[in-house]
Amino acid sequence: MLTISQVASAAGVTVRAVRHYHAKGLLVEPERDHSGYRRYDAAAVVDLIKIRILADAGVPLSRVKELLDAGDDDFKKAVAEIDKRLRLEIRERQGHRERIARLVHGDGLALPPEAVAYLERMRELGIPQRIIDGERDAWIIVAAQQPQSMEAFIRSKVGQLDDPSVVETYKQMEALLDWKPGDPRLDTIADQIVSQLEAISPEDWAAYVEGDQAMPPELVALLDAMFVEQVPVAHDLMRLVEKRGYIGWTKLERIQK
Amino acid sequence: MLTISQVASAAGVTVRAVRHYHAKGLLVEPERDHSGYRRYDAAAVVDLIKIRILADAGVPLSRVKELLDAGDDDFKKAVAEIDKRLRLEIRERQGHRERIARLVHGDGLALPPEAVAYLERMRELGIPQRIIDGERDAWIIVAAQQPQSMEAFIRSKVGQLDDPSVVETYKQMEALLDWKPGDPRLDTIADQIVSQLEAISPEDWAAYVEGDQAMPPELVALLDAMFVEQVPVAHDLMRLVEKRGYIGWTKLERIQK
DNA sequence: CTTGACCTTGACCCAGCGTCAACCCTCGAC
DNA sequence: GTCGAGGGTTGACGCTGGGTCAAGGTCAAG
Numbered sequence: 001m002l003t004i005s006q007v008a009s010a011a012g013v014t015v016r017a018v019r020h021y022h023a024k025g026l027l028v029e030p031e032r033d034h035s036g037y038r039r040y041d042a043a044a045v046v047d048l049i050k051i052r053i054l055a056d057a058g059v060p061l062s063r064v065k066e067l068l069d070a071g072d073d074d075f076k077k078a079v080a081e082i083d084k085r086l087r088l089e090i091r092e093r094q095g096h097r098e099r100i101a102r103l104v105h106g107d108g109l110a111l112p113p114e115a116v117a118y119l120e121r122m123r124e125l126g127i128p129q130r131i132i133d134g135e136r137d138a139w140i141i142v143a144a145q146q147p148q149s150m151e152a153f154i155r156s157k158v159g160q161l162d163d164p165s166v167v168e169t170y171k172q173m174e175a176l177l178d179w180k181p182g183d184p185r186l187d188t189i190a191d192q193i194v195s196q197l198e199a200i201s202p203e204d205w206a207a208y209v210e211g212d213q214a215m216p217p218e219l220v221a222l223l224d225a226m227f228v229e230q231v232p233v234a235h236d237l238m239r240l241v242e243k244r245g246y247i248g249w250t251k252l253e254r255i256q257k
Numbered sequence: 258m259l260t261i262s263q264v265a266s267a268a269g270v271t272v273r274a275v276r277h278y279h280a281k282g283l284l285v286e287p288e289r290d291h292s293g294y295r296r297y298d299a300a301a302v303v304d305l306i307k308i309r310i311l312a313d314a315g316v317p318l319s320r321v322k323e324l325l326d327a328g329d330d331d332f333k334k335a336v337a338e339i340d341k342r343l344r345l346e347i348r349e350r351q352g353h354r355e356r357i358a359r360l361v362h363g364d365g366l367a368l369p370p371e372a373v374a375y376l377e378r379m380r381e382l383g384i385p386q387r388i389i390d391g392e393r394d395a396w397i398i399v400a401a402q403q404p405q406s407m408e409a410f411i412r413s414k415v416g417q418l419d420d421p422s423v424v425e426t427y428k429q430m431e432a433l434l435d436w437k438p439g440d441p442r443l444d445t446i447a448d449q450i451v452s453q454l455e456a457i458s459p460e461d462w463a464a465y466v467e468g469d470q471a472m473p474p475e476l477v478a479l480l481d482a483m484f485v486e487q488v489p490v491a492h493d494l495m496r497l498v499e500k501r502g503y504i505g506w507t508k509l510e511r512i513q514k
Numbered sequence: 515c516t517t518g519a520c521c522t523t524g525a526c527c528c529a530g531c532g533t534c535a536a537c538c539c540t541c542g543a544c
Numbered sequence: 545g546t547c548g549a550g551g552g553t554t555g556a557c558g559c560t561g562g563g564t565c566a567a568g569g570t571c572a573a574g
Contacts (some may be wrong), residue, residue, distance in 0.1 A: 042483035058354040086350045096314040226299035
């Protein structure tokens with residue numbers, strides 16, 4: 001006859017756990033001796049091991065209880081499902097490994113490789129770090145909300161970097177970060193931006209509109225808000241661009257005149 | 258400016274979680290508007306996404322807090338450790354998959370393949386199921402306590418099944434399960450067992466002793482107790498065998514005369 | 515002005531035990 | 545016999561990461 005600490009150590013669990021299983025009805029309470037101590041037979045050890053195998057596999061104790069007095073068929077089905085969950089959890093963890101790896105690598109946050117490449121490209125082209133940081137934060141938010149469309153979004157942006165005047169505008173943007181609302185130099189910038197938009201060929205424009213189509217309006221609004229928030233003159237600039245026939249920022253649209 | 262539900266949905270978390278992160282000091286409380294509502298900027302979304310990446314990877318929130326304001330080096334070290342844990346968890350789950358698979362397969366419990374093979378061999382030899390069930394339960398307990406030595410233990414037992422008289426004794430054991438203490442037929446059984454022990458060659462006996470060496474005494478005691486518990490005449494039988502010069506059951510030792 | 519959707523804080527609830535607390539029981543040594 | 549160490553007993557609170565009320569204050573639209 002075994003005491004509670006003996007069954008517990010034989011099965012590799014704690015005394016507290018054994019009592020917990022009694023309380024939950026997973027393990028039948030054994031006889032007590034004259035002094036009220038629980039007295040176990042060795043079969044209890046086997047029962048405990050069964051319980052641990054299931055519990056270790058992540059089965060909630062309430063479910064373990066059901067399974068212990070389930071038929072052979074139900075049991076097999078349940079085990080198949082547990083196995084499915086385990087496989088899923090393994091895949092999830094593999095995903096988490098990738099995501100935390102991206103936290104340290106390169107741009108220090110969770111972005112898919114194509115986005116990292118895009119930001120890298122900007123750096124190569126000499127675009128100021130502050131601008132790139134702003135872009136990065138925007139992409140992080142996009143990646144969190146529309147991970148499956150990231151590739152398409154990036155594709156529609158990456159081509160623009162081939163135009164030297166676009167790169168030039170990005171470079172000028174850094175100074176603009178510190179301007180105060182009402183700065184007269186904004187007119188020139190607005191002219192530049194609009195002339196670049198006008199220079200886009202109709203096919204490219206169509207592709208661009210197509211690519212941004214998938215971006216939900218509230219995400220566009222959020223990104224615009226980020227811009228307005230972080231750049232004091234953003235609001236002024238957007239109004240100037242609007243006067244010249246284009247509305248928005250993240251997603252620019254031609255206004256009907 | 259964003260409300261709490263807007264940042265929450267932008268980052269893919271619940272409103273409750275955002276407030277929880279404030280309470281835990283993970284996310285700085287933003288300004289409140291005139292009515293006491295929290296007002297967020299878009300940077301909070303990026304912060305939240307960072308938090309989620311770490312938390313999803315299984316990092317406790319208290320640790321996440323430390324990591325958020327840790328230096329680059331410490332952060333990298335921490336991420337390396339998180340990754341190590343994730344890999345470990347993946348391997349654990351793979352182990353759990355095997356163990357639950359063994360729960361349904363074959364002998365219905367978590368035994369390594371060599372033990373399953375041993376029990377299978379017993380069945381082939383026509384040894385009664387009740388005896389095999391008893392063996393199985395014993396092996397389960399051994400496997401739980403000394404998983405690394407299972408192979409050695411099994412090896413030291415499996416050879417014995419090649420002796421037809423041993424198999425014969427096993428077969429007679431079934432009837433013995435139902436005998437009452439004091440049964441006169443026990444003398445014959447004890448004689449049989451002892452004559453089998455005497456027939457073992459000195460080398461085999463040495464190998465047998467060697468193999469059982471690794472089994473800790475308390476485990477031996479537990480298995481003996483199991484035998485005594487489940488077989489009413491076990492105690493009598495052990496005393497009869499003892500009179501003939503051998504002590505124990507799970508692990509038999511010659512007594513000095 | 516009302517309505518319904520949001521916001522606020524505070525408090526309780528869950529698993530799966532760990533960890534006291536306060537008390538009783540047993541066993542071996544003296 | 546009695547003392548102390550080391551079992552056992554029940555009961556209650558603690559921890560994580562929030563979910564889920566509750567009881568009210570606000571906001572925007574009709």
